[in-house]
Amino acid sequence: MNYDHLRTFQAVATDSLKAVPFILREKGTRIRRDVEAWLGSMAEPCIPERFIELENVETAKRLVEEGYGITIVPRAAVQRELDSGQLKTVNLPNLDLSASYYLYYPKQRKFSRAAHTYLALFPQTVSLSHSANFDTVPI
Numbered sequence: 001m002n003y004d005h006l007r008t009f010q011a012v013a014t015d016s017l018k019a020v021p022f023i024l025r026e027k028g029t030r031i032r033r034d035v036e037a038w039l040g041s042m043a044e045p046c047i048p049e050r051f052i053e054l055e056n057v058e059t060a061k062r063l064v065e066e067g068y069g070i071t072i073v074p075r076a077a078v079q080r081e082l083d084s085g086q087l088k089t090v091n092l093p094n095l096d097l098s099a100s101y102y103l104y105y106p107k108q109r110k111f112s113r114a115a116h117t118y119l120a121l122f123p124q125t126v127s128l129s130h131s132a133n134f135d136t137v138p139i
Helices: 004-008 030-040 057-065 075-084 113-119
Strands: 022-025 051-054
Touching: 022 030, 022 057, 051 057, 057 075
Parallel strands: 022 051
Antiparallel strands: none
16 A cells, blocks of 8 residues: 555644554554553544554664655654655654653763763753763863
């Protein structure tokens, strides 16, 4: 079955998702749990009629590119494909997959130049309790 009609959508009515094969992450992942909760929380729960369960995001992307269905993955995992036009995003109402991640480290450890460079990649950093670890290191 061809799902090219989805390429023209900016947003999708959730009831139209039932007939489209879903390519889901494996059970136990946060994104799988959040997507299943979102599908089940609707006024009329939307459980896909067919789905494929995968452990690998790269395989999920390839299946979507080949037209086997749709998937929900982190934007960072598909940014290259979005930039090249191979894949497209579609807005899904009331689906929030934002998450907070924390970096834990020994209290007395000073960060190396490499660690400072790595931390600079994050869009937002918040010093919680061990700000002394962030001695000024030239990068």
